[in-house]
Amino acid sequence: MVTGQLYVQLQSAGGNPSWLRLLQIQLVRWWLWAALTPLLQHLARRWSPQRVGNARSATVIGTVALALLPLTVAYGMFIDLTVFQGIVMAPDEWMTRIARGSLVGIPVFAVIYGGIIGLTYASDFYLEYQLRQREAETLRAALAEARLQALQLQLQPHFLFNTLHTIATLMEEDVTRARRMTARLGDLLRATLEVSGESLVPLRDEVRLARRYLDIEKARFEERLQLAWEVADHLLDQPIPTLTLQPLVENAVRHGVSKRPHGGRVVVSAHRTGADLLLKVEDDGVGPPAAPRFGVGLSSIQERLTEQYGAAASLRLETNSHGGCTATVRLPCKT
Numbered sequence: 001m002v003t004g005q006l007y008v009q010l011q012s013a014g015g016n017p018s019w020l021r022l023l024q025i026q027l028v029r030w031w032l033w034a035a036l037t038p039l040l041q042h043l044a045r046r047w048s049p050q051r052v053g054n055a056r057s058a059t060v061i062g063t064v065a066l067a068l069l070p071l072t073v074a075y076g077m078f079i080d081l082t083v084f085q086g087i088v089m090a091p092d093e094w095m096t097r098i099a100r101g102s103l104v105g106i107p108v109f110a111v112i113y114g115g116i117i118g119l120t121y122a123s124d125f126y127l128e129y130q131l132r133q134r135e136a137e138t139l140r141a142a143l144a145e146a147r148l149q150a151l152q153l154q155l156q157p158h159f160l161f162n163t164l165h166t167i168a169t170l171m172e173e174d175v176t177r178a179r180r181m182t183a184r185l186g187d188l189l190r191a192t193l194e195v196s197g198e199s200l201v202p203l204r205d206e207v208r209l210a211r212r213y214l215d216i217e218k219a220r221f222e223e224r225l226q227l228a229w230e231v232a233d234h235l236l237d238q239p240i241p242t243l244t245l246q247p248l249v250e251n252a253v254r255h256g257v258s259k260r261p262h263g264g265r266v267v268v269s270a271h272r273t274g275a276d277l278l279l280k281v282e283d284d285g286v287g288p289p290a291a292p293r294f295g296v297g298l299s300s301i302q303e304r305l306t307e308q309y310g311a312a313a314s315l316r317l318e319t320n321s322h323g324g325c326t327a328t329v330r331l332p333c334k335t
Contacts, residue, residue: 032075036068037116044120065113072109159213159250160185166220181219188212199308203270203277204236210245210268217253224263225253231270238270238277238333241304247297248281248327256285256324264324277333284322298327305331 047060170178191209257264267282305313313331320326
């Protein structure tokens with residue numbers, strides 16, 4: 001708008017301006033704003049509403065605007081008038097030019113001044129938002145790791161107590177089996193340390209950890225515990241939350257098979273259904289209670305599934321056709 005008005009003024013004054021000439025004039029106009037921009041950005045940050053409150057911020061920024069308005073309008077009019085060098089204007093023409101320049105300069109000033117202040121606030125808000133997002137991600141990761149470590153500390157003592165008690169008993173009855181069980185316990189603890197701190201691990205790592213756990217339980221229960229694995233090889237690279245299978249198989253052995261005098265069977269399976277990966281741990285034990293309550297291990301699985309996948313993942317316990325319990329984890333399957 002300003003350039004078009006200036007072009008008409010130049011023509012009316014007998015000039016034949018080029019677009020290069022008009023560009024030069026506009027660049028001279030913007031020199032003042034280029035010099036003022038860093039100062040206005042500092043002003044906006046120093047007197048931001050978050051630091052001094054809305055009332056004080058509006059008062060200071062408004063006062064500075066009123067102080068700069070005459071300067072910028074006068075500067076713009078000076079640039080316009082210097083175009084008419086050598087042209088004699090009558091006093092009434094001067095007054096018309098001043099009135100017209102003020103009428104155009106005030107809204108232009110408001111747009112530019114407000115734009116600089118607003119863009120400063122917007123850019124600072126966006127940078128602060130990104131910083132808070134990164135901090136939130138860091139806190140969530142730290143929280144997940146802390147919960148995982150707490151889960152490991154709570155699961156291991158119970159399992160270690162039973163295993164060490166079995167080893168101590170076997171040392172008097174079958175030293176070879178006791179040594180073999182001790183070696184399996186060492187392998188399990190080593191595998192647990194390898195995955196600690198990782199929020200997601202390949203399914204193969206979880207299967208390996210669960211196998212080592214069940215190998216030790218198999219040594220304890222012998223023929224009272226039967227195991228079956230139905231995990232397809234092409235699913236072994238699928239990422240799943242750490243310590244997902246181990247609490248499920250422990251729950252199946254501890255609350256299912258061990259409650260039956262003659263033991264039972266545990267089946268661990270993984271298959272894909274549409275876009276989902278289904279992990280199942282089934283037993284033919286005593287079955288879940290009428291109103292099942294999640295303990296430490298299952299509650300941790302459910303919380304970590306929610307944190308990682310939201311509503312797209314779930315953990316469900318239900319009675320199966322054998323009268324036992326089936327624990328099903330459903331989560332998105334990555335291609």
